[in-house]
Amino acid sequence: MVEFLLPWMQRLEGSAFGALMRSSELFYPAANLLHLAGLVMLLGAMLLLDLRLLGLAREVPVQAASRRLTPIGIAGLLLMLLTGFCLFAADAGPLLGNWLLQLKLLLVALGIINALLFRALWTASLEHWDLRPPLAGRLQVGLSILLWCGAMAAGRLLAYV
Known part of the structure; x- marks a missing residue:
């Protein structure tokens, strides 16, 4: 490909x-700094929400946390996609063959798919997560953390490989 x-x-x-x-x-x-700002927005919001979904900070209702944090995460992702394209344009040929970039893009795609699947499967029952998060949902949240942290690590390591 x-x-x-x-x-x-x-x-x-x-x-x-x-x-x-x-x-x-x-x-x-500027694109590099904005890309980093997008990373902070995405990972910050996503990790806070995922940790809440796993049962931390139970005094904050899951639906309220999701309603407040999801738009920040989406804005961060969109900012990263836009600035990532700009950064990629500077060195597109060599970067395309870089295994770390390929891994990062795969992890981002899987992270987006996982988030969309999570919304499709669990949005209707989020109020029940305040009492007891389902095991399958918690496993999916754990996968989310692994995918996004892996994408972040691969992206940061691109500068050194």
Whole structure:
């Protein structure tokens, strides 16, 4: 699949936008900082909600926590997707073949699928999580934590590999 995408990624990297992201003393650092802000928003909100779903801070109703934290997490994810594309454009060709980027993208996709599946399966019964979270739901929450923390670790390690 990488071979199929490589010409597209080389065009993106060679485009005026890719050149701007590589050469600008403002745009790449700004995108990097905004990407980090998105990471904090996503992981901060998601970890707080996931920990509540696992039973911590029981004085806060699960539905109230979800209603307040979910929009912050979604905004963080959207910010990361936008700025991630900008950062990728600067070095798209080599990054496409990087196994850490491939792992990160896979973990992000699985994290999004897991979150959507969680919403489909559990939203109607969230009020019962205040009394006793179901085992299957808690396992899915644990998977969420692993997927998003794995995506974060892979993304941060990209700078060093």
